[in-house]
Amino acid sequence: MNPAPDPELALEVLTDLVRTDLEACNRxxxxxxxxxxxxxxQLAAHLVAAGGKRIRPLLTLAAARLCGHRGQRHVALAACVEFIHTATLLHDDVVDESALRRGAPSANAVFGNKPSVLVGDFLFARAFQIMVADGSLRVLDILATASATIAEGEVLQLVTQNDTATTEEQYLQVIEGKTAALFAAATEVGAVVAERPQAEAEAMREYGHCLGVAFQLVDDALDYSASQAALGKTVGDDFREGKITLPVLLAFATADETERGFWRRVLEERDQSESDLDRAIGLMQARGTLQATITRAREYGARALEALSIFPDGAERRALAGIVEFCIARAR
Amino acid sequence: MNPAPDPELALEVLTDLVRTDLEACNRxxxxxxxxxxxxxxQLAAHLVAAGGKRIRPLLTLAAARLCGHRGQRHVALAACVEFIHTATLLHDDVVDESALRRGAPSANAVFGNKPSVLVGDFLFARAFQIMVADGSLRVLDILATASATIAEGEVLQLVTQNDTATTEEQYLQVIEGKTAALFAAATEVGAVVAERPQAEAEAMREYGHCLGVAFQLVDDALDYSASQAALGKTVGDDFREGKITLPVLLAFATADETERGFWRRVLEERDQSESDLDRAIGLMQARGTLQATITRAREYGARALEALSIFPDGAERRALAGIVEFCIARAR
Structure with a gap:
């Protein structure tokens, strides 16, 4: 597998490749x-206008094309994927009390929590209406199941929040739910709409799943290492909320007693002072946990590339391979 | 049409009639x-254990039987209807900041807003998974559309809140969305699962729609006239939130200047003192607006009974007719 030479450009390459489909999807x-x-x-446009990268619908569009789909069904289904994603963002921001999303004030900050909850519900229902019009029970099954799994991941995240006893297994379950489930569904739907054999649908699903896990691992490392401008959200959000992500989990696992006391105070009791985020980042750097998180992301990235290998080489496969590197390279 | 002689018993009559199906649905x-x-x-059980009347799934079960359905598909679909209803209750209570639901502390009061939002999402997704397993695109269409309409009604309610310029037409749009849409879908699904001609599905839908509007009109009157025990939620909730329901709307329309000043202060500015709820109720009684709201409910009730008239007389039709009277009689 030869990904695109410059990971920074991979998203542009993919976007260019399916530009006509993406424009139809955006319309x-x-x-x-x-x-x-x-x-x-109005509220939905606020999020749409804030300019997401549209990674998930792009995955559906490119996966369908890679699998040889010649029709237009994938356009509507890519829109469903984005609607479900947007609905979960709206609800996440309410749950996390986020003030920023994609570098702009979040919908809940501008419009309030109440309409954010209800417009999320609307977009979710609308996604199902579009799927019904498409008429594939298999697609409906994939996206209904993904939606339930997302909610389970989000609830588990809430339950493990502020709990330093959270295991790596639980953490993985959280990110597989909250992030990888929709990535996996997005790519699987592409293969399903192209009416490819089960093995290809499964390979596409595996690609999306591993990409999603890698994406979230990098996101969780970035929360402690990115500049706010690059992240498009507030740096240290996870820390302030006491989310137990892999960089924290690994730092806690290798901590001495003093350090454990620090982690318990800041994450469990959420008793945080100005300098605590810097100290946390210092401890992570000393233990190499941010790097270890990126290494883990690279392992999932390699699995994603491996899953692509059963598909014929060509522009679509190279573009999807490039996205793996793109997701990981954000961590630089 | 001869409804059950005692409206108080109508719910028991309906419940008895489909008891085996209802028990299967509850399981x-x-x-x-x-x-x-x-x-x-845990959170879902809190709401289920709080003992709703299960009116919506009962409607699906009875409608299917009235339409001659002999299989068991209606049981799973009745569960979907209740899941969607429960999801909207969870989100409503977050949006309304309600402390009580069905006479017990609301889920958001016990577990917090965050899990209430996410468990609502889970139940909603799970409902669609069950529908997919049932395999009818028509049923999926009916319930996806109802879900979108519910969200639209809820958002419109939020927009018109605290606005005394709200029209009767907008109010009707709110309650048709937030309440009647799911009643209509619940009964229509019963006819659809029985594979009856379109005219019967439409009659069933009309019955559910009119029953839902009547139900909500009575609910809105009860918010100013019931005892807290009978209502199972805090009396005067609508008033405190500045919801513009029909009793208020009619009182404002016929108010003199002093009274308009009062309504604007308490509903628009939400500047309320201890005695204001009593004054509001006094004004409504003086203008007969609570009674006018019940009269409107009776008109919708009559339309619901009329819609039933194309179905053969029998235990199911009588039980469904009885539910109309039951919903309205709550206002006594």
Missing amino acids: LIVERMQSPVALIP | LIVERMQSPVALIP
Whole structure:
């Protein structure tokens, strides 16, 4: 597998490759988020206009093309994937009390928590309406199951929050749910819509799953290492909320008694002072846990590339391979 | 149409009539709300154990039987209806900041807003998984559309809150969305699962729709007239939140200048003192707006009974007719 030479460009390469489909998908997103209740498109547009990278719908579009789909069904299903993603973002920001999303004030900060919850519900329901119009029970099954798994991951994240006894296994379950489930569904739907054999649908799903896990691992490392501008959200959010992510988990596992006391105070009791984030980052660097998290992401990235290997070489496969490197390279 | 002689007994009559189906439905609800993430069934059980009347799934079960359905598909679909209803209750209570639900502390009060939002999402997704397993795209369409309409109604309610310029038409749009949409879907699904001609599905839908509007009109009157024990939630909730319901709308429309000043202060500015709820109730009684709201509910009730008239007379039709009177009689 030869990914694109410059990972920074990989997203552009993928976007260019499916540009016509993506534009059709974007038009459909705007069209289907309309409602006689004006606040719904207003709030939805706030998030859409804030300019996500559209990674998930791009994955559906490219996967369908890689699998030889020649029709247009994948466009509507890519929009469903983005609607479900947007709905979970709206609810996440309410749950996390986030003030920033994609570098702009979050919807809950601008419009309040209440409409964010309800517009999330609307987008979720609308996604299912679009899937019904498409008419594939298999697609409906994949995305309904992904939606349930996302919610389970989010609840588990809430339960393990502020609990330094959280295991790596639980952490993995959280990120497989909250992030990898939709990546996996997005790519699997691409193969399903192309009516490919089960083995290809499974390979596509494996690619998406591993990519999603790698993506979230990098995200969790970035929360302690990125500049705020690069992250598009507040740095140290996870720390302030006491989320038990892999960099923290590994630092706690190798900590001495004094350090454990520090982690318990800041994460469990959430008794944090100004300098605590810097100290946390210092401990992580000393133990190499941010690097270890990226190494783990690279392992998942390699599995994602391996899953792609059953597909014919070509522009689509190279673009999807490039996205793996793109997701990991964000950590530089 | 001869409804059951005693409206108080109508719910028992309906429940008895489909008891075996309802018990199967209740078992399925408990079974399908399970998750490896223990907080999900814990929180869901809190609401299930708080003992709703199960009106919506009862409607699906009875409608299917009235339409001659002999299989068991309606049991799973009745569970879907209840899951969607429970999901909206969880999100409503977060949005309304409610402390009580069905006479017990609300889930958000016990578990917090965050898990309430996420468990609502889980139940919603799970409902769609069950529908996919049932395999009817038409049923999926009905319930996906109802879910989108519910969210639209809830957002419109939020937008019109604290706005005394809200029209009767907007109010009707709110309650058709937030309440009647799921009643209509619940009964329509019963006819659809029985594979009856379109006219019967439409009649069933009309019955559910009118029953839902009547139900909500009565609910909105009860918020100003019931005892807290009978209502199972805090009396005056709508007033405190500045919700513009029909009793308020009619009182404002016929108010003199002093009274308008009062309504604006308490509902728009939400500047309320201890005695304001009593004054509001006094004004409503003087103008007969609570009674007018019940009269409107009776009109919808009559339309619901009319819609039933195309079905053969028998225990099911009589039980469904009785439910109309039951919903309205709560206002006594």
